[in-house]
Amino acid sequence: MMYADIIVDISHEKLDRSFQYRVPQELESQIHIGMVVSIPFGNGNHERRGYVIGLSREPKLAPVKIKPFKEICSSEETTEEKLIALAAWMKERYGSTMAQALKTVLPVREKVKSKEKRYVLLNIDREEALALAQNLEKGRCKARARLLRALCEEPKLDYTRASKELGMTAAVIAPLVEQGLVHIQQDEIYRIPIEEGSIPREKLSSLTEAQQEVLCQIQEEWQKETPRPVLIHGVTGSGKTQVYMKLIEQVVAQGKQVIVLIPEISLTYQTVRRFYGWFGDKVSVLNSRLSMGERYDQFRRAKRGEIQIMVGPRSALFTPFSNLGLIIIDEEHEQTYKSENSPRYHAREVAVQRAAQEGAHVVLGSATPSLEAYSRAVSGEYLLTKLTARFEDRPLPEVSVVDLREELKAGNRSILSRKLKGSLEKRLRNNEQSILFLNRRGYAGFVSCRSCGEALKCPHCDVALTEHNNGKLVCHYCGYERPRVEQCPSCGSPYIGGFKAGTQQIEQVLHKTFPKARVLRMDYDTTRNKGSYEQILSSFAAHEADILVGTQMIVKGHDFPDVTLVGAVAADLSLNAADYRCAERTFQLLTQAVGRSGRGNKPGEAVIQTYHPEHYSIQTAATQDYEAFYREEMSYRLLMDYPPAAHMLSILAAGEDEELLSQGMDYLGRFVERIGEKYHLHVIGPAYASVGKINDVYHKVIYLKHQEERVLMDIKDKAEKYIEVNSGFRKLYIQFDYS
Numbered sequence: 206m207m208y209a210d211i212i213v214d215i216s217h218e219k220l221d222r223s224f225q226y227r228v229p230q231e232l233e234s235q236i237h238i239g240m241v242v243s244i245p246f247g248n249g250n251h252e253r254r255g256y257v258i259g260l261s262r263e264p265k266l267a268p269v270k271i272k273p274f275k276e277i278c279s280s281e282e283t284t285e286e287k288l289i290a291l292a293a294w295m296k297e298r299y300g301s302t303m304a305q306a307l308k309t310v311l312p313v314r315e316k317v318k319s320k321e322k323r324y325v326l327l328n329i330d331r332e333e334a335l336a337l338a339q340n341l342e343k344g345r346c347k348a349r350a351r352l353l354r355a356l357c358e359e360p361k362l363d364y365t366r367a368s369k370e371l372g373m374t375a376a377v378i379a380p381l382v383e384q385g386l387v388h389i390q391q392d393e394i395y396r397i398p399i400e401e402g403s404i405p406r407e408k409l410s411s412l413t414e415a416q417q418e419v420l421c422q423i424q425e426e427w428q429k430e431t432p433r434p435v436l437i438h439g440v441t442g443s444g445k446t447q448v449y450m451k452l453i454e455q456v457v458a459q460g461k462q463v464i465v466l467i468p469e470i471s472l473t474y475q476t477v478r479r480f481y482g483w484f485g486d487k488v489s490v491l492n493s494r495l496s497m498g499e500r501y502d503q504f505r506r507a508k509r510g511e512i513q514i515m516v517g518p519r520s521a522l523f524t525p526f527s528n529l530g531l532i533i534i535d536e537e538h539e540q541t542y543k544s545e546n547s548p549r550y551h552a553r554e555v556a557v558q559r560a561a562q563e564g565a566h567v568v569l570g571s572a573t574p575s576l577e578a579y580s581r582a583v584s585g586e587y588l589l590t591k592l593t594a595r596f597e598d599r600p601l602p603e604v605s606v607v608d609l610r611e612e613l614k615a616g617n618r619s620i621l622s623r624k625l626k627g628s629l630e631k632r633l634r635n636n637e638q639s640i641l642f643l644n645r646r647g648y649a650g651f652v653s654c655r656s657c658g659e660a661l662k663c664p665h666c667d668v669a670l671t672e673h674n675n676g677k678l679v680c681h682y683c684g685y686e687r688p689r690v691e692q693c694p695s696c697g698s699p700y701i702g703g704f705k706a707g708t709q710q711i712e713q714v715l716h717k718t719f720p721k722a723r724v725l726r727m728d729y730d731t732t733r734n735k736g737s738y739e740q741i742l743s744s745f746a747a748h749e750a751d752i753l754v755g756t757q758m759i760v761k762g763h764d765f766p767d768v769t770l771v772g773a774v775a776a777d778l779s780l781n782a783a784d785y786r787c788a789e790r791t792f793q794l795l796t797q798a799v800g801r802s803g804r805g806n807k808p809g810e811a812v813i814q815t816y817h818p819e820h821y822s823i824q825t826a827a828t829q830d831y832e833a834f835y836r837e838e839m840s841y842r843l844l845m846d847y848p849p850a851a852h853m854l855s856i857l858a859a860g861e862d863e864e865l866l867s868q869g870m871d872y873l874g875r876f877v878e879r880i881g882e883k884y885h886l887h888v889i890g891p892a893y894a895s896v897g898k899i900n901d902v903y904h905k906v907i908y909l910k911h912q913e914e915r916v917l918m919d920i921k922d923k924a925e926k927y928i929e930v931n932s933g934f935r936k937l938y939i940q941f942d943y944s
């Protein structure tokens with residue numbers, strides 16, 4: 206006997222309410238996940254339509270109590286059915302619940318309108334606020350004092366949190382606003398302001414010979430019986446975008462639809478304008494700042510066939526097009542394509558799956574492909590195409606690597622090396638622009654030596670140790686701990702500690718060193734307000750500043766033709782992240798950063814400041830030699846059994862009760878070790894996750910490594926069942942994560 210789990214209404218929030226029905230014997234061979242069937246529903250057995258979201262041989266009730274459904278309603282597969290099938294695949298692949306998978310894939314209408322967010326912000330500095338709070342406490346204005354103290358901790362305080370958790374009433378806040386000590390700010394939901402028809406149409410430029418060659422290779426692949434996904438590996442500024450546009454034009458001309466994924470950070474007004482310029486109102490653009498309701502509206506337009514091209518971040522992948530022809534993923538290596546919520550899917554994998562289900566093509570592009578994509582391309586699973594030169598053969602920037610240890614020896618203690626300072630001076634003299642960036646990505650309190658540059662690493666996992674509040678140095682993969690050190694274990698120097706400089710300090714140094722230079726800063730602090738990100742970028746593009754200082758967000762995908770110098774202030778920061786991917790991230794970031802220089806008519810230069818000038822990720826980024834990097838990095842992954850050389854499954858658990866969490870994870874660790882024994886499964890941990898405690902919730906993780914994916918899938922299924930039947934896990938929140 207076969208049973209089907211059926212949901213009645215997919216436009217409803219409560220997708221987890223499914224009902225089991227019996228599959229009539231004669232339909233067993235036809236039924237599959239996603240299909241619409243007609244069911245007797247409720248007390249009156251009214252006929253309703255429902256979607257099949259799961260099939261099994263196990264009844265959830267006594268079999269006599271399970272009603273059969275009547276018939277299969279759809280003769281042709283609808284878009285919803287395909288998406289439900291995709292959700293079912295994601296549930297299996299990533300180990301989420303079906304409800305989580307459905308909510309990711311289907312545009313579920315939201316009941317409550319998303320509210321505007323309000324914040325309370327401090328206008329005075331911290332010391333002043335603390336002094337004031339003390340005074341207010343003496344004067345028995347406790348509530349106001351509490352608010353000020355909270356603001357000292359968190360200068361931008363969520364209004365609802367302030368009122369609920371701290372018990373602030375408007376009467377408490379109002380006098381502080383009146384005195385000008387704090388102010389209230391509303392962050393509206395941001396929408397890229399494009400009015401239809403307001404942008405002049407442009408013709409696509411004709412392709413260069415190299416670009417044309419890539420286009421031909423792709424078309425040839427598409428002629429085949431089973432076309433493979435395509436990876437375009439094109440150096441920065443080679444015109445990958447031009448190739449995408451031609452492909453889009455062709456697919457749209459065949460009456461099919463296209464999804465273009467772009468990292469959120471590149472979804473600027475500039476990009477959007479270009480798309481509208483080329484394709485007019487055939488295009489719609491999503492970004493994650495749209496409310497669920499607005500996203501829903503855009504998806505409905507797609508479903509009704511009002512648009513043919515959807516541009517957006519990860520979630521645009523689920524646009525309900527009925528005749529999907531192509532999915533493009535630009536900057537394929539970007540981390541934001543991986544979801545951090547269950548199902549923790551990767552857009553690349555889901556794109557390949559959706560395209561296979563619907564007979565569409567996939568094109569990935571990057572100047573610095575992920576190891577996953579490139580290894581697939583090398584093995585022939587993907588077609589590899591290349592653009593090896595910049596448009597019009599513009600030269601790639603000349604790169605110098607500066608050894609910061611030598612600077613210290615020469616008595617230079619500034620953040621700016623002599624080389625970088627000289628290069629900046631030259632740019633200011635010639636009225637050209639510069640970008641300085643600090644790659645703080647993944648930065649989490651590592652400890653390194655200022656004399657020799659060595660970071661303290663885990664002897665078992667070869668990733669940087671992280672300093673904890675208790676002074677211990679901890680490995681986030683295996684849990685290894687050691688006490689704080691007073692001296693560098695490599696060179697004996699006492700100058701050992703965390704790296705403290707931030708973008709603000711760089712800005713100050715620039716003001717001191719070049720008082721006349723116009724400096725813009727872009728980091729998390731300066732972009733929190735609505736529209737400020739766009740403002741800074743457009744102001745810099747209009748050459749209203751000479752130097753742009755910021756975090757990695759400034760080096761991604763932007764095209765500023767007047768920039769002829771890019772400086773990486775401390776390239777090691779990302780190299781010391783507690784993550785096996787840190788060399789890859791560093792290489793990508795530096796290569797992309799270097800690629801922002803000299804894109805216009807004037808040749809560019811780049812300066813990389815580092816304590817590890819000999820490290821391969823820095824060397825190969827300096828020579829812009831992706832293949833050399835790939836060889837080195839792949840041999841490291843092979844040696845250490847990290848993906849893509851092996852498969853890795855993380856089991857992440859969170860809970861408020863630390864002891865319960867530890868106990869649960871110990872049990873789970875022993876369980877997977879036991880069932881994994883026959884496969885020689887490699888189990889690491891449990892250890893505290895890289896951020897071990899967030900908002901009083903503790904996080905722990907177990908890593909499983911194996912050569913075969915199917916083994917990890919099997920272990921995951923068994924672990925899921927184990928968790929389900931053991932009540933000790935009820936108070937823990939457990940997620941699976943593949944990489």
Ligand SMILES: Nc1ncnc2c1ncn2[C@@H]1O[C@H](COP(=O)(O)OP(=O)(O)OP(=O)(O)O)[C@@H](O)[C@H]1O
Nearest residue numbers: 410411412413441442443444445446447572596762
């Ligand atoms: N065929 C072409 N005709 C006219 N201009 C072109 C052509 N190809 C590239 N360009 C110009 O060269 C510059 C770089 O192109 P594009 O931004 O597409 O490169 P990219 O490969 O996407 O670069 P990155 O990976 O650095 O983002 C752009 O200013 C673009 O307008």
Ligand SMILES: [Zn+2]
Nearest residue numbers: 654657693696
């Ligand atoms: Zn040292």
Ligand SMILES: [Zn+2]
Nearest residue numbers: 663666680683
């Ligand atoms: Zn370790």
